[in-house]
Amino acid sequence: MTTETQAPAVDAVEAPEEQLTAAVAAAAESDGSAVTAQRQLVIINWSGEYDKVQPTLIMASVAAASGYKAKVFMTFWGLLPFVKDEKRITGDNWMQKMLSFMQRPGIDHLKLSKMNFMGMGPWMIGKLSKEYNVASPKELLEACELMGVEFMPCQMTMDMFGLKREDMIDGLGEPVGAATVLELMTEEHTGSLFI
């Protein structure tokens, strides 16, 4: 953790000259560690649709690309996109299995949050993406993995949906809970999002 030296905030209009000079001198002495302190982006990825997973992965990959620690907490619907694409049905009991039957897991099978049109929607978005060279969620996920984004599955969701470690894609971290995420969100130099 870097400790930052920051010049005291001085109201330029009201401060006497000596105070201003002192503040400027203090700023000049600072080694710039305030600027280079490690920043962090924490995203709670609660949604599982294409148009919501997309911004999660864009923000995470750009954060990692910009030298931030990027962490994505995948919970509820937002955990299903990170199940292996080949897994069609997950879960132990009939309700969990039916859930996976109706909401197909995997990053290649995402629905749109509106205008899904029984699958026409994502198909059209796919066509538009190709035409305008927009990265697909799968490509973004690969970029995230390359850039070292940390993916944290929600333990509670795994339990409730009957998801096992072997159902999930490789490269995910240990399952955690809300308290871990809360602590991360309230660290210094951290921005957080709920998507």
Add this chain to the structure above:
Amino acid sequence: MTTETIHSTVDAKGLSCPMPIVKTAQHVKTVPAGSLIEVLATDPGSVKDFGAWTRSTGNAIVEQSEDGGIYRFVIKRA
């Protein structure tokens, strides 16, 4: 025009956010500190993005130009 030699080029032409930044970040990790790399992009949004990215990462934009819709950035790796 910079007279120092460009180490390598990232061709991000035709790519949309976030790929120009992500590809550049990936490439920059592979070049020696102090090298100059050239990035070519067609995404107008990337102009501001590269400013933000270089500020966040401590890399520097040495040169920036646009020609016929292609934006060219020369970036020095910190």
